[in-house]
Structures are given as C-alpha cells and as structure tokens.
Amino acid sequence: MTSKLKSAASQLRAVWMLLLVGIVLSVASPVFLTPTNLLNVGLATSVAALLAAGQTYVIILAEIDLSVGAALGFSSVITAMTLRDHGLLPALAAGLAVGAVIGLVNGLLVTKTRMPSFIATLATMSVLAGLTLQITAGNPIAVTDYDFQGIGQARFAGIPVPVWIMLVVFGLFGFVLARTRFGRFVYATGDNAEAARLSGIRTHRIKILAFVISGVLAATAGFIITARLSTAQPTAGSGLELAAIAAVIIGGTSLAGGRGSLLGTLVGALVLGVIDNGMNLLDVSPFLQNVVKGLVILLAVFLDRNIDSLRALVTRRDGAGAPPAPTPVASELAQR
Amino acid sequence: MTSKLKSAASQLRAVWMLLLVGIVLSVASPVFLTPTNLLNVGLATSVAALLAAGQTYVIILAEIDLSVGAALGFSSVITAMTLRDHGLLPALAAGLAVGAVIGLVNGLLVTKTRMPSFIATLATMSVLAGLTLQITAGNPIAVTDYDFQGIGQARFAGIPVPVWIMLVVFGLFGFVLARTRFGRFVYATGDNAEAARLSGIRTHRIKILAFVISGVLAATAGFIITARLSTAQPTAGSGLELAAIAAVIIGGTSLAGGRGSLLGTLVGALVLGVIDNGMNLLDVSPFLQNVVKGLVILLAVFLDRNIDSLRALVTRRDGAGAPPAPTPVASELAQR
Amino acid sequence: MHLQLVDVHKSFGDNSVLRGVSFEVSPGEVVALVGENGAGKSTLTRVISGAHQPDAGRLLIDGVPAAFKDPQSAMARGIEVIYQEFQQNLFPHLTVAENMYVLDRERRFGNLFVSKQRMAEAAGTALRRLGMEIDVHRPVGDLGVAERQMVEIAKAMTHDLSLLILDEPTAALDERESEQLFAQVRGLRAAGVSVIYISHRLDEVFQLADRIVVLRDGRVTLDAPRGELDPDRVVTAMVGDTVDDFYPKERNATNQVVLEVRGARHADFHDVDLRVHAGEVLGIGGVVGCGRSSLLRALFGLRPLAGGSVSVAGTPVRVRDVRDAIDSRIAYLSPDRQAEGLCMSLSVEANVSLASLRDYSPAGNVVRRAKERAATGQVISDLRVRTASPAAAVGSLSGGNQQKALFAKWVMTRPRVLLMDEPTRGVDVGAKTEIYRIINKLTADGVAVVLVSSDLPELVAMSDRVVVMREGRLVAELAGDRLDEQSILKHALVGAV
Amino acid sequence: SRGGDATTASPAAVSGKKDATIIMSTLNNPFFVSVKDGAQAQATKSGIKLTVQNADNSDATFLNQATTAISKQTGVLILDPVGSQSATSSVTQANAGNVPVMAFDRKPTGGNLASFVGYDAVQAGKNAADALAKAINGKGKVVEIQGILGTNVAQDRSKGFEQQIATYKDITVVAKQAANFDRSKALDVMTNVLQANPDIDGVYAANDEMAMGVLSALKARSLVGKVQLVGNDGIADALAAVESGEMYATNAESPYALGQKVVSLAGDILAGKKVQADEVLEGKLVTKDSVKDYAKYLLELGDTSGVPSSLR
Ligand SMILES: Nc1ncnc2c1ncn2[C@@H]1O[C@H](COP(=O)(O)OP(=O)(O)OP(=O)(O)O)[C@@H](O)[C@H]1O
Ligand SMILES: Nc1ncnc2c1ncn2[C@@H]1O[C@H](COP(=O)(O)OP(=O)(O)OP(=O)(O)O)[C@@H](O)[C@H]1O
Numbered sequence A, B: 001m002t003s004k005l006k007s008a009a010s011q012l013r014a015v016w017m018l019l020l021v022g023i024v025l026s027v028a029s030p031v032f033l034t035p036t037n038l039l040n041v042g043l044a045t046s047v048a049a050l051l052a053a054g055q056t057y058v059i060i061l062a063e064i065d066l067s068v069g070a071a072l073g074f075s076s077v078i079t080a081m082t083l084r085d086h087g088l089l090p091a092l093a094a095g096l097a098v099g100a101v102i103g104l105v106n107g108l109l110v111t112k113t114r115m116p117s118f119i120a121t122l123a124t125m126s127v128l129a130g131l132t133l134q135i136t137a138g139n140p141i142a143v144t145d146y147d148f149q150g151i152g153q154a155r156f157a158g159i160p161v162p163v164w165i166m167l168v169v170f171g172l173f174g175f176v177l178a179r180t181r182f183g184r185f186v187y188a189t190g191d192n193a194e195a196a197r198l199s200g201i202r203t204h205r206i207k208i209l210a211f212v213i214s215g216v217l218a219a220t221a222g223f224i225i226t227a228r229l230s231t232a233q234p235t236a237g238s239g240l241e242l243a244a245i246a247a248v249i250i251g252g253t254s255l256a257g258g259r260g261s262l263l264g265t266l267v268g269a270l271v272l273g274v275i276d277n278g279m280n281l282l283d284v285s286p287f288l289q290n291v292v293k294g295l296v297i298l299l300a301v302f303l304d305r306n307i308d309s310l311r312a313l314v315t316r317r318d319g320a321g322a323p324p325a326p327t328p329v330a331s332e333l334a335q336r
Numbered sequence C: 001m002h003l004q005l006v007d008v009h010k011s012f013g014d015n016s017v018l019r020g021v022s023f024e025v026s027p028g029e030v031v032a033l034v035g036e037n038g039a040g041k042s043t044l045t046r047v048i049s050g051a052h053q054p055d056a057g058r059l060l061i062d063g064v065p066a067a068f069k070d071p072q073s074a075m076a077r078g079i080e081v082i083y084q085e086f087q088q089n090l091f092p093h094l095t096v097a098e099n100m101y102v103l104d105r106e107r108r109f110g111n112l113f114v115s116k117q118r119m120a121e122a123a124g125t126a127l128r129r130l131g132m133e134i135d136v137h138r139p140v141g142d143l144g145v146a147e148r149q150m151v152e153i154a155k156a157m158t159h160d161l162s163l164l165i166l167d168e169p170t171a172a173l174d175e176r177e178s179e180q181l182f183a184q185v186r187g188l189r190a191a192g193v194s195v196i197y198i199s200h201r202l203d204e205v206f207q208l209a210d211r212i213v214v215l216r217d218g219r220v221t222l223d224a225p226r227g228e229l230d231p232d233r234v235v236t237a238m239v240g241d242t243v244d245d246f247y248p249k250e251r252n253a254t255n256q257v258v259l260e261v262r263g264a265r266h267a268d269f270h271d272v273d274l275r276v277h278a279g280e281v282l283g284i285g286g287v288v289g290c291g292r293s294s295l296l297r298a299l300f301g302l303r304p305l306a307g308g309s310v311s312v313a314g315t316p317v318r319v320r321d322v323r324d325a326i327d328s329r330i331a332y333l334s335p336d337r338q339a340e341g342l343c344m345s346l347s348v349e350a351n352v353s354l355a356s357l358r359d360y361s362p363a364g365n366v367v368r369r370a371k372e373r374a375a376t377g378q379v380i381s382d383l384r385v386r387t388a389s390p391a392a393a394v395g396s397l398s399g400g401n402q403q404k405a406l407f408a409k410w411v412m413t414r415p416r417v418l419l420m421d422e423p424t425r426g427v428d429v430g431a432k433t434e435i436y437r438i439i440n441k442l443t444a445d446g447v448a449v450v451l452v453s454s455d456l457p458e459l460v461a462m463s464d465r466v467v468v469m470r471e472g473r474l475v476a477e478l479a480g481d482r483l484d485e486q487s488i489l490k491h492a493l494v495g496a497v
Numbered sequence D: 001s002r003g004g005d006a007t008t009a010s011p012a013a014v015s016g017k018k019d020a021t022i023i024m025s026t027l028n029n030p031f032f033v034s035v036k037d038g039a040q041a042q043a044t045k046s047g048i049k050l051t052v053q054n055a056d057n058s059d060a061t062f063l064n065q066a067t068t069a070i071s072k073q074t075g076v077l078i079l080d081p082v083g084s085q086s087a088t089s090s091v092t093q094a095n096a097g098n099v100p101v102m103a104f105d106r107k108p109t110g111g112n113l114a115s116f117v118g119y120d121a122v123q124a125g126k127n128a129a130d131a132l133a134k135a136i137n138g139k140g141k142v143v144e145i146q147g148i149l150g151t152n153v154a155q156d157r158s159k160g161f162e163q164q165i166a167t168y169k170d171i172t173v174v175a176k177q178a179a180n181f182d183r184s185k186a187l188d189v190m191t192n193v194l195q196a197n198p199d200i201d202g203v204y205a206a207n208d209e210m211a212m213g214v215l216s217a218l219k220a221r222s223l224v225g226k227v228q229l230v231g232n233d234g235i236a237d238a239l240a241a242v243e244s245g246e247m248y249a250t251n252a253e254s255p256y257a258l259g260q261k262v263v264s265l266a267g268d269i270l271a272g273k274k275v276q277a278d279e280v281l282e283g284k285l286v287t288k289d290s291v292k293d294y295a296k297y298l299l300e301l302g303d304t305s306g307v308p309s310s311l312r
C-alpha cells in the first residue's frame, strides 16, 4: 500500500513541477491561463510529446533513439509525396510504414549487430537527413489536401486534433506500458536484460518493437507538423531529438533503464512547452530565452531530485546529517 | 600475456578502421595521400578531437557532457573580449578559467545534486548558448592579435600548430589516463561507482575533475577555432558535441563506462575528419554527404564489433554455431 | 585493533534494521557474526566501514570514539571489508591486478605514475599465496564466481590490516578454496589482526571463530566464546526457536523418468548421460571448473549442446534457447542472482511473476493484476520472502530474501524439471530449511530436480542420488550407503590432488 | 499577388495599439541580428513596443510563436519566415485572428499579407554569378559554397547562381559543396576543395559568413588575389575585405535597412495608413569602387556596427 501511494506521489510530483511553472506564469501573464493559450501550449507540445512517447519506451530499455527527428523529416516528405500522387489513405499508410521500417532498421542494428544505440541511431539520423534532402532536392513539398490539413488544423469538440492525437497516443501507449505483458517485459529488459532473457523474454524482439514504436510515433508527429504547416519541410525534425529526450528525462525516466512512465513524459514535454510559451508571452529577450530555459530545467530537475531526498529524510528518519542511503543498485543506477 | 596482446590488438583494430577508410580514399582521389592534404585533415580534425578527448574521460566515467560545444563558443567569446581589452596572456588565462568553471559547475551538478549528466549538461548547454549571444549581441568578435592568430595559423616544423596542440593533448591526457592513479580511478569509477566508493576512491572528486578537463579542453579547442578564423563566433561550437561523442564511441569507448582509450578517440575523430575530407575531395553531392557519412560510420562500427566476435569465436573455441558467450556482467553492459 | 560497538542504531525508512547493537572485537580475535537473512549483518558491516552512518550509537577504536564519514576514513585506520555482493567489491572491466590495487593507498606502484609491471607481479604473488593461479591481466568480469571471490579476498589482504570483515566469503567457494581462506584468516589472527566473520555455514563458524555473536532482528541475542556454545544454541538464538531438523529430506522419488540426457557434449563437458525421475533430487558433485554449471546452462539453452539428446517426460526436446527450455517446463535457478536472476529496480511481485506472466495475461496481453497479485502473494508467503510489500523493489531485500524471490519466480512456472545451481548460497539456516521444504513440495508433485551445490552436507542430505563430475565427465554415481561427503570428495579430487 | 490590397482600416488602428511582434527565423547569424537591431532602432524611433522572437530555424517553433503572438492579439505580426510555404499557416492564422500580418525576406506562399518586403534571393545568386564572371573575365574554374540545404535562401541563391553562371560557357563549376552558412565549416570545406582543385579562379559563397571562412582558407594557401571571391549580405567583415581587395564583391542586402523598413511599415499599419503591399528590394553589388559609398549609406541609416572600423 505504501509503495502504491509512493509511486502515485512520485507521479504526482512530476505534475507538481508543471503546476509550479504554471502558477508562476499565470501570475506573471494574464494571458497564460486563458483556454486558447492553454490549447496553444498543447498544440505546440504535441509534436515533441509524440516523439518523447516513443523515446520513453526506448529509454526504459536503456537504449536511445537519436534518429527520431530525422525520421520525422523523412516520413513527412514521403507522406507529402504520396499524398500528392495517390491521396490520403496511401499517404498515411506510407508515412507510418516508413516510420516502422526506420524503427525496424534501428532495432536490428542495435540488437543483431550489437552496435550501441547512440551511434547506430546517430548514423541513421545522418543517413535519413541526407536522403530527405536528396529526394526533395532540398525543396519543401506543399500539401493541399484539405482532409490531411485537418490533422493539424481542425478541431474536434473545441480541441485541436493534434492535442487529441497526443492524448490518445499517451493513453494507449501509457496503458500498454503499465498494464500489458509487453510493457512489463520492457521494464524487465531495461532493468536487467540478462535476467530478462533467462526468464524467457525475447529481449531482442522487445527492443526492436520499441524502436518500431518510436519510428511510428515519429511518423505520426510528422503528420501533425506537415498538416499544421501545410507543407513537408525537409529539415522539419532537426534538433527535435534532444527536446524529446529532455522531455523523457525531465519526466523522471532513467537513462539507465528499467524505470519511467508515459505520464511523466507527458508532463516533461508540457513543462518544456509551457516554458517556451511563457517566455514568448512575457517577451523575454530572445538571447536570454535559452538561459532562462536552461535554468528552469535545472531547477525543475533539481527540485525533483531534492523533494525525493527530503521526503526520504523525513520518512526514513535517517537524521544526523546522514546522506540518504539508497540501495547499492539504486544509487549505482542513479549515477548514470 | 594474452590479455595484454588482446588489448593491443583492440587498439590496433581501431587504427585498421582508419586505414581502411584511408586506403579507399587514396585509391579514389590522387590528392588524398599528399602531405598537405593529410595535414589539412589533422587541422580540420583538431577541434573536434580536443572536445572528444575531454569527452572520453567523461564517458569512461559513464557520464556525458553535452555542453562542450556551447562551452567552446562561450569561452571563445570571453577569450576574444579579453584579448581585445587586456592582451594575450590574460586572454588565454580567461579562456581556460572559463572552461574550468563550466566544467566545475557541470561536475557539481552531476555529483552533488545527483542530476543525470545528460540533462544537467543539456541545461548548461542551453544557458551557455544564450549567455554567449547575450554578451555578444549575436555579433562575432574580431581577433587581430598576431600571436593569438598563430595558435591557429602558424606552423612549427612544417606542421600546423593546432595539430601539435592536438598531439600534445592526446599524448599528455592519454598518458594520464593509462598510467596514473587518477586514470585508474577514472576507469574504476566508471566501471562500478559503488565499488569504487567502497574501495576508498573519492568518486565525486574524480567526476568533477573529468568535467573540468572536458571544459578546459573545450576552451583550448575554442582558441584554435578562434585563431583559425581570426574571429570568435558566438555559434562556433554548436553541434560539435554530437561529433565529439561520435568520435569517442567510434573509437571504442563504451557509453556504459569503464572502458575506452584516448588513442581510440583520436582514431575516431580522424575517421570522421577523413570522411569529410574525402567527400569534399571527391565532390560528393552535398545532399548525399550525410548519407555517405552515416553509412561509413555504420560500416566502421559494425566491422569493429564483428571482428571482435570473430576473434572471440576463434580464441574461445565456442564452436558449433554457438553464439559467443560473454560473461553476464560484460554482456549486460555491452548492451547499453 | 580493539573495536567496540555501543548501542548502534540504523533504520532505512520505516525499517529499523539495527536496534541497539553492542559487542566488541579484541585484537587477534575472530568473531563470527551470524543471524538470519535480513538480521542486519551486512548493514552492521557497512556502518563499521563508513559506508553507512549510524542513526545513533558509537564506535570505539582502542577505547577512543571514532566516526567514519566515508569508507576512506575507515580504510585509513586499517579496516578492510569484503562485502557480500560482487557488485560492491570489484570492477568487471579492470584486470585482476588493477582490481587488487585499485586504490594502492601505500602508493607502492608509484605516487602519480603507475608501474603496471610491478603491480602485476605483486598481484600474482599475492594470489599464489592464496593458492590461486589466475592470469592477473584478465578482466575480472571474465572470471568465474569463485575466482572473483578469491580476488576480493586477495584485494583485502594487500593492505596493512588491523580489522578484516568478511561478509559470507565462502558462499561461492568449494572446500579446498575455503580451506585456503581459513588458513589465511588464522594467519592474520596470529599476527594480531581482528576479524569479523559472517557466514551462514555453522560448521565453518565453529571451526574458525573464537567468539560467536548472534544477531536477530537488529539485536544481539547471543555473545559467547565458541567453547561455551553448541550449534543448537546458536540456531535457537538466531531463529528464536529450535530447529530440530536442518535437512527435512523427504523421499519422493518414483520410477518414472522425467529428464533424460544422453551423450551430451559441449566445450566444458563430454558424454554426459543423466536420468532424473519424477520426485527425485539428483545432486551433482565436483570441484570448481568441473563443468557442472556449464551442464545446467546448456540444458537450459543458454549455451546449447554441441551434441547429444534430451527428453522430458519421454518426449525428445530440442533446447536451442531459453524459450525452448521454458516451453519444455524446464526451470533454472542461476547462481548469480545479481547479473542473471533479478531485475533489481522492479518490484518483488513483478520479478516473481516474470517467467510465468503468460499465465496472468491471456487475452490482449493485458496483465490480470488481481490474479497475478493473488498468485505471487501465495508463493511469496509460502517461501516466506521477507519484504515490506510485494511492490517494494527487489533490490531492497536482504540477500537471502532475494534468493527466495528468485526461487519463487521459478516455482511460479510450475516446472517439470528444476535445475538449481547453488540454490541456498547466502541463505540463512531458517530460510534454507524453507527452501528444502519447497524442494520437498515440488518433488512430491513429481518435479525432477537437479541440484548443484558446493555445500557438501546439503548435497548429501538433500539428494536422493549424487553423480560426481570431474573434468567434464561423470565419474561416479553414489546413492544409499555409498553417499557421503568423503566419497564425493574422493571421486571429485582423484587425480587432481 | 495575394495580399495585393493595401490594408485600409486595420483592426489595430481602431484599437489604437502601439505594439508589434517580430518573429525572426534565426538569430544565430549576424545578418539577422542586424535586421533585429535595425527593427529595434526604428521601433524606438516610432514609439512602438516591439517584441522579438527567435524561431531558431525551426518551422514548428515559428508557427508556435506566431500562434502565441496572435492569441496575445499583438498589434502587427511581422514574420521572417523560416520557409515560404511553411509560413503560410502563420499568415492564415493571423488573418483568421484579425491580426495584421506582414512578412519580409522570404515571402509566404499563401494568406493575405498587409505587406511584404524582401530581397530576391534568386536575383542575388544571379548578381553574384555576373560579378564573379566579371572578376575572372568570363572564363575559368569556379567553386560554389552553398548554405544550409533545405532552406529557401540556400535553395534560391544556389538556383540563381547556377542558372546565371551556366550562361557563361567558358566558366565551369568544378565543385559545389555545402557549408551551412557557417564560417568555420566553410574554412574546412574550402581547404579540402582547394586540395582537390588547386587551380581555381573564383569562389561564390552564398553568404558572407562563409565567404570569410573561404577567405581564411585562401589566405592559408596564399591564394588571396589569385582567386576571386564573391559573397552575399554585406556584413562588416566582408566590407572590410572588399575594401582591402581580398574579396572581389558582395551582394549587399543591408539587413539593418531591412529591419528599419519593416518596422516603419508596421508603424504605418498601426496608424491605419495605406502601405505598399509588395516591395522587392534589390541588393547592391558592392565592390572596391563602391564600398565607401555603401559604408556612408549605412552610417546615415545609423548602422554603425554594420560598418568596419576602417570605413567609419
Ligand atoms: N540501503 C538500504 N535501503 C533500504 N533497506 C535496506 C538497505 N540495506 C539493507 N536494507 C534492509 O535492511 C535489512 C537488513 O539487511 P542486511 O543486508 O543487513 O541483512 P543481512 O543480515 O546481511 O542478511 P543476509 O544474510 O541475507 O545477507 C533488510 O530488511 C534490508 O531489506
Ligand atoms: N562465461 C565463461 N567464459 C569463459 N569460460 C567459462 C565461462 N563459464 C565457464 N567457463 C569455464 O568453463 C569451465 C567449466 O565451468 P563450470 O562453471 O561449469 O564449472 P563448475 O564446476 O560449475 O564451477 P563453479 O563451482 O565455479 O560454478 C571452467 O573452466 C570455467 O572457467
């Protein structure tokens, strides 16, 4: 029971981080709390959040996927070309298929050739970025299909479609992670791949699937960005990989694997989105925005870790200036 | 004895990778093997190589330093401003001091606040990039000091000064890593931080020092880039962090920590530099350069791992189609 | 060194682990510290070594209060610890020599620059003193468990010692190696070094200790010279009750062959034929490196057989990987629970159900949590895994309880064949007895058990039959009257001594 | 074209707003920094409260910032699009949100603009090609150094340059490499290109930042003066190089003037005045002969930092 409460508290804690930033902003700017602005934040966050959702699976598995931004760019361009030539459904299918194949390649590289995922996905990122430029000759591809534009620009029940997509993806994949056998295997493999293998888990398959999920969600994010801009930009996704990883880690998922949640990632992505939004609202000097953003991230993550040890201090009654003593395993992991 | 041979072989293997790329290029382009061109490669590689040298220490410690590029930019600008106002020696001192302080801050964040280094250094990267733009208002700072320009443009015994700096740094820090107590502590802490702590190693101090080394070498790389261009560019280092990390990993250092060498990193940096050089020499379509680069990295790292398991197959006499069976611990780490 | 502990307290959260521990160790004295899993022995060790800070209480060294804020400070006073877990002592990617002299406090191999040559020579010499021949240039991660343990011991001995704490040093050692270790400990005692020796093997404790201190639920329940004690009293102090039967062996063997192995071949063993019957426990005896662990791993599909055949309950099976093994209802208890057994940051419950999760997630892959909780809860209480909650991280359990959790994982798969490699390593007497009862229950249900254990009394008592392996071959089969420790040793060592 | 009608009575005029938001495609480049400086200088002069945002070359960030500005109901939204096509959504959103919107530098392909001011990037590439051809007397080997591939400016300047240089049949482009508008990247790329092609006669760099990197590479091989260099933008370093004869020409597109112009138009819109809808600016080809005049022009504008000290 206590651990249940604890884990609920630790998820709530991530939400608190968001609330804190939110409260500061709603005091500072009258616009912040307006429904349109909040929907804007949701809209602006949706792309990075989708990338971060897939990345969460990969990171819980103690791997990393640097290719998500480039995968987004590549699949966007393929989607837009297919849309131009063959219509809506083939375009969606092509985009998702491209995302899945990219994920499959990443997964195979990481599992079958034992390449570290950092370098394997860095290489696929480079290849994809180049291919995108090659097939487009560097030019954006216009999207005029009205239905497709709706993915980015329409509203449903007053809420922009990208926000719906984000909510559905997080609901679905959050459920898969928390409640299914596959999700459990993801945690186990990420925590200790060897123990997982000895328990009969096909760890390679799990990893490949996670990379595929990451690729497919990158393609989905690509739909949103393309539909919002009514154009597929060859360079659309560049740099988004770091934002996605940052969202995952701010959301409490450990790069060492075995721990994390999609709710945390959503909050992490929203924290980043809210910071961006707030700085725009408050007219922070563009040069200083990076400074502020960096400091807020530091503060948020610092408080996150600190509240943890404060809570530990209180409940564990360690007292007497003793440092909180996590189990050896936990402390070893925490250092990563 | 066998293990000694083994480790020599594995270092040689990295060199083979370089030779392979080199041989292909010298067949493809008559210019490639000319001394001037090779010196150009050295010159072009020197900046990324210095960043990668410091990064090697950090990565062997199972941490990561994403702030090196931004640290380079920030320290360059400080160096150029000090140079303009106070002359050469103060400028060099200021640059190195800034690098050291950045490293110290990163180190303290990672050790004392237990923040994951990925997120801590991502945040400092953001802060530094913003600060650099803020203090320069986005404008480059010209450098007219002749002696300072020499750091980037002069030659000594026919070899460009940046190449000398690179060689000295790799010699010195390679020796420190391989032969001193501090170096052994770096490996031990990266391999198993908890055991290192219990063995009496002050692991926090080791980590902080490694980040300081990384910061100081970033500042040194900043001298070179500033001197070569006769200008401090606010955005000089952006994106270099990924190149540096790629060099380290291609050079065989494991992101899981505990393993790696500076020789490997030098080779990794040179492999990347040679690829860039070769593509320019051969006038590969700029659209395709990223594709080629990604594929060469994949191939190089794939061969690297593959030769490894082939060798393992031979020496362990596993036979009968059995997969090579590393020890559980090693295989678990290898997956990271 | 004269060490006094006065009323030491230590809690982790709500868990009061040490509740006022007081005892002392005189110079040149070997004090054995015994107690159930989770009694607080390792915690006490870490308090003495400066790895943990006590919440209350004092440490006195030669009558002077000492408080170690970190392990360095304790080491500076000549206190050296061999921690229970490999993870806390060694660096898998560093060589044996580097592991042994990682700190080199005396700076014997150079102040700043290190002479690897001299370091390797010194390491080789130190290991030979312990009767070990290990290539000191090999990474420690490549070594077997026993070799690692010897490196840890050698590492501790490289320093000038005044107090040595050994936390279950023999859990991974066989008789011969244990004897080497005891000789070393006696040597240290003669040189005036104090020793705290933690073990679950009472026979060792009575062989070695001058005094025995029993810890129970964080308190000292017995502290007396060895001469005044007998095993029964110690056990009573440990578990609060008398244990009338250490080895509650039940004979459930039938005639029905469940596991049959013919002509199994592999790099580490040759021509192995085995038949294990329903309800039978087949023990495998042998010394370190004889190939018995490799045999179990091969049967479980971890390193597939190079030749030979296996059948389960009369059906031939091809075990190419772990999944094949599990599908054939073969279970395997790894001797290395850290690396191969448990997912330390996952909950006890998730670990216990991991290999049988299929049974609790039929349609749509969704895990039926209530069903899972009920089943795991049952096994957790059957095996008396002591945990604050089934949702607690398994890494927070004491070593023995982790072992029981690992056992529980395989019980949950309802195996036909259970392969066990050192199943009671690091497990206290009470829990051992519980594990033996579980084995009884499984055999009563017709499970065929293969038991590999370096604990000879256990092997003899719990097996219906023992085969002995030497250099990768089966050299003897012992049962009934011929089954005793001496016979096993004789067959295991012939030609090797 | 779209946005053809001049705004007559803008909503801002009714509400009497005096603020505007400018969204810059990037500030990682002195050219855009100078646009910003000019815009801010003009805003101070006209009493407009100007908010500056930096989209960091990301289309999505650009759109997000535009959306935020629109929901804040800024007086005028001034766009410096990251991409012509991708900026269209921002324009249409502003149209729907009744916020007057104008753009500069790159023209959004759709939506109703109150005004557009910009340099013609294709023309810039053509001008540079003509200048380079003139510098090498219509024959020889040249190298093209491109910007960030996939961005409009890089694409268009490259297009213009290649179209125009193709009309000189004695000129061959022996290498075409990208250096991402970045000075140090251009240094390394040019060094390598010179290795393979030591006998070239001219280089076109798609912006002056890269031209400066190219110049460093030429200096290292003592090729300054032998190899003619043409750049684009007219940044201070390039003007100094043109003055000293190290560089043949730059197609100057005063960013400071652009920034001023844009904000003064925004002021007109806020005041409800009629503004010209579409203004394509011509770059000025600055060579050694015209560099002093150009410097004088910049100083008159108030752009002191855009002029090298040697020309002040
Ligand atoms: N770092 C820690 N954080 C939380 N609880 C801990 C920690 N270390 C130990 N414990 C708890 O303290 C209790 C005592 O553990 P300890 O390891 O000292 O037992 P032990 O006597 O050594 O047992 P064993 O014989 O199994 O090794 C256990 O309940 C364990 O779960
Ligand atoms: N992963 C491995 N890599 C290399 N050699 C190994 C590995 N595992 C086992 N060996 C070697 O194979 C041989 C058989 O070892 P095995 O573990 O089967 O013996 P064992 O009698 O069970 O020993 P122990 O009691 O230490 O478990 C030994 O020489 C051992 O060193």
Ligand SMILES: [Mg+2]
Pocket (backbone or CB within 6 Å): C041, C042, C043, C084, C167, C398, C399
């Ligand atoms: Mg213990």
Ligand SMILES: [Mg+2]
Pocket (backbone or CB within 6 Å): C292, C293, C294, C335, C421, C452
């Ligand atoms: Mg064994």
